[in-house]
Amino acid sequence: MEKEEAIRQIVLSYYSRKDIQEVLYNFSKQREVVPRYFEGFGKRPDNFQYPSDVIEFAKKGATSFHASEELWKDPLQIPKDSKKEKLDELRQGWDFLIDIDSKYLDYSKIVANLLIRALEFHRIKNIGIKFSGSKGFHIIIPWKAFPKQVANQETKNMFPEWPRMILQYLTKIIEPKLIEGVTNLYASKVNMGSYIKDFEAPKQVMPDLILVSSRHLFRMPYSLHEKTRLASIVLDKKQIDDFQPRHADPLKVKPVNFLPDSIEGEAQELLIQALDWYKDHKDEVEKQKNKKSGQYKEVIIKNLTADLFPPCILKILNGLEDGKKRALFILINFFRSLNLSIEEIEQKITEWNKKNKPPLREGYIRSQLDWNSRQKIMLPPNCDKDYYKGIGVCEPDELCSKIKNPVNYVVRKSFRGKKKIQSILKSLTNFLNSIYL
Numbered sequence: 001m002e003k004e005e006a007i008r009q010i011v012l013s014y015y016s017r018k019d020i021q022e023v024l025y026n027f028s029k030q031r032e033v034v035p036r037y038f039e040g041f042g043k044r045p046d047n048f049q050y051p052s053d054v055i056e057f058a059k060k061g062a063t064s065f066h067a068s069e070e071l072w073k074d075p076l077q078i079p080k081d082s083k084k085e086k087l088d089e090l091r092q093g094w095d096f097l098i099d100i101d102s103k104y105l106d107y108s109k110i111v112a113n114l115l116i117r118a119l120e121f122h123r124i125k126n127i128g129i130k131f132s133g134s135k136g137f138h139i140i141i142p143w144k145a146f147p148k149q150v151a152n153q154e155t156k157n158m159f160p161e162w163p164r165m166i167l168q169y170l171t172k173i174i175e176p177k178l179i180e181g182v183t184n185l186y187a188s189k190v191n192m193g194s195y196i197k198d199f200e201a202p203k204q205v206m207p208d209l210i211l212v213s214s215r216h217l218f219r220m221p222y223s224l225h226e227k228t229r230l231a232s233i234v235l236d237k238k239q240i241d242d243f244q245p246r247h248a249d250p251l252k253v254k255p256v257n258f259l260p261d262s263i264e265g266e267a268q269e270l271l272i273q274a275l276d277w278y279k280d281h282k283d284e285v286e287k288q289k290n291k292k293s294g295q296y297k298e299v300i301i302k303n304l305t306a307d308l309f310p311p312c313i314l315k316i317l318n319g320l321e322d323g324k325k326r327a328l329f330i331l332i333n334f335f336r337s338l339n340l341s342i343e344e345i346e347q348k349i350t351e352w353n354k355k356n357k358p359p360l361r362e363g364y365i366r367s368q369l370d371w372n373s374r375q376k377i378m379l380p381p382n383c384d385k386d387y388y389k390g391i392g393v394c395e396p397d398e399l400c401s402k403i404k405n406p407v408n409y410v411v412r413k414s415f416r417g418k419k420k421i422q423s424i425l426k427s428l429t430n431f432l433n434s435i436y437l
Contacts, residue, residue: 004038007063007229014224014231014250015058018051023222023255025051030071030092032078034217035062038226040367044215045078063226064133066217069097070159071143078215087214088157093143095259096163096267097218098170101136108136109240110181114174115139116237122270126260129240131248133225133232137240138218142259145267150275162271163212168285169274215374221258224250234258304338310400310409312383315393317348319355323391328360330387330406332372333380337407342373379405 014020025048033047035057042062048054054065071093072078078090098115102108112129116139119127128140146155155162219225219232230248234256239247278285306314313334316327331352335345346369353359381387382405388394403409 004226007038007224007226008061010229010250011058011063011224012055015055015062019255020222020253021051021054023257024048024054024065024220027221027258028065028067030073030075032068032070032072032075032215032217033220034066035060036064036066036226037061037364037367038063040364041066041371042367044370045075047075064223065220066223067220068215068217069163069212070094070215084214091156091159093146093156094159094163095143096141096146096166097212098139098167099132099136099218100139101132101134103135105135105245106185107182109243110185111174111178112137112139112240113237114177114181115170116240118170118173119270122267122273124266124270126262126266127237128234128258128260129237130221130232130234130258131230131243131245133219133223133230133248134228137235138232140258141267141270142262144264145262146271147265147268150271155271160212160214160216162275165278166270166274167212169277172277172281213376222253222255304340304410308410308413310403310406311395311397312388312393313406315395316391317352317355319352319357320391320393321357323393324356324360325364326387326391327393328365328368330380332368333378334406336372336377337379338410342369345369379407381405 028048031047032045034044035042035046038061042057057065068075070091072090073092074090079086100108100111100115102111116127116129119139119141124141124145126142126145128138128142130138130140132138148155221232221234223232224230225232228245229250230245231250231253233248233253235243306317309317313331316331320327328349331349332345335348340348349365349369353362353365383394383396383400383403399409399412403412
């Protein structure tokens with residue numbers, strides 16, 4: 001509540017500035033734009049009709065604004081559940097957006113510098129850079145820079161496949177230098193006596209391919225960030241090394257354009273090189289992708305009942321007074337991981353919310369369900385995270401000590417039940433055999 005109150009104190013004065021309204025509006029053209037109301041997103045699709053829409057959304061409680069990488073004929077015509085063919089028909093193009101984020105801003109700086117050098121090596125001179133608002137950076141290459149057709153395929157229809165290939169290609173190029181850079185940084189900070197390459201740390205900061213997905217949204221330039229209260233300011237590449245979060249103080253920002261004035265087709269070499277590289281490394285990439293996807297495996301449990309749920313989930317489902325928003329996040333990911341349909345999840349969430357004192361707003365719940373339904377399925381937070389203790393629902397039983405995640409609990413308990421039934425059936429079979437033999 002303190003963070004929410006703090007951001008709301010500056011929202012209206014910040015978004016009432018004409019220069020901020022203009023820069024947000026100009027960037028929004030042809031894009032899907034969605035306001036965020038602190039922790040919940042607004043309805044989709046949406047966009048700005050006028051610069052003054054920015055302050056009107058803010059008056060209704062919007063704290064930040066997020067836009068699509070894709071460019072549309074009319075963003076308001078995007079149906080909720082569009083098939084790829086329909087999206088291809090509506091899409092006019094896409095910007096190549098790299099989302100760099102890390103728990104350490106210094107790591108993000110290393111990645112940003114390496115990626116910019118890699119792009120420049122491929123003859124791209126016009127690169128947009130901005131602070132994410134937290135601990136990372138966004139790098140953008142506008143649609144204008146890409147060839148409109150390659151090998152008889154329309155580039156606009158190859159989203160998100162081609163941007164993902166470009167990102168995979170670039171991250172592979174910079175990986176050796178990233179390991180060196182992170183290791184040097186770590187060694188200088190802890191004054192290590194011996195020099196040991198840190199191969200694991202770069203994995204924490206590599207751009208995530210999941211973020212290059214259809215209708216993915218990212219924070220707009222000069223939008224505020226709810227948690228840090230900083231503005232997502234545009235930077236020059238020379239400013240990256242010396243950048244500090246205080247430079248993004250919303251009271252001091254002077255907006256400039258995020259999208260550079262690209263040269264027509266200047267990203268052609270990058271795209272063709274990436275496609276050629278992917279063709280030669282497809283098996284390796286797919287193998288790596290399958291290894292990463294091991295973080296979540298589809299869970300299908302027949303006859304799923306509440307008696308299989310861990311104590312923390314059962315306690316949440318009894319209704320809460322505090323921590324309801326975090327609990328909603330847990331429940332949505334828990335039920336999605338168990339392969340429940342959105343309709344089933346909505347029914348369970350609605351029943352749960354009736355028990356809360358006071359209930360969450362229906363609009364907030366709807367926005368969270370809509371948003372999550374379009375994202376990749378993720379497990380709920382692991383048991384060692386502060387989520388469960390923080391809202392007072394962590395009351396472990398004997399099985400809890402053997403699992404790391406609430407979904408693991410369900411799987412284990414279900415398996416135990418099957419083993420018990422098998423044991424009973426085996427005993428019964430042995431007993432019957434002893435009678436008849």
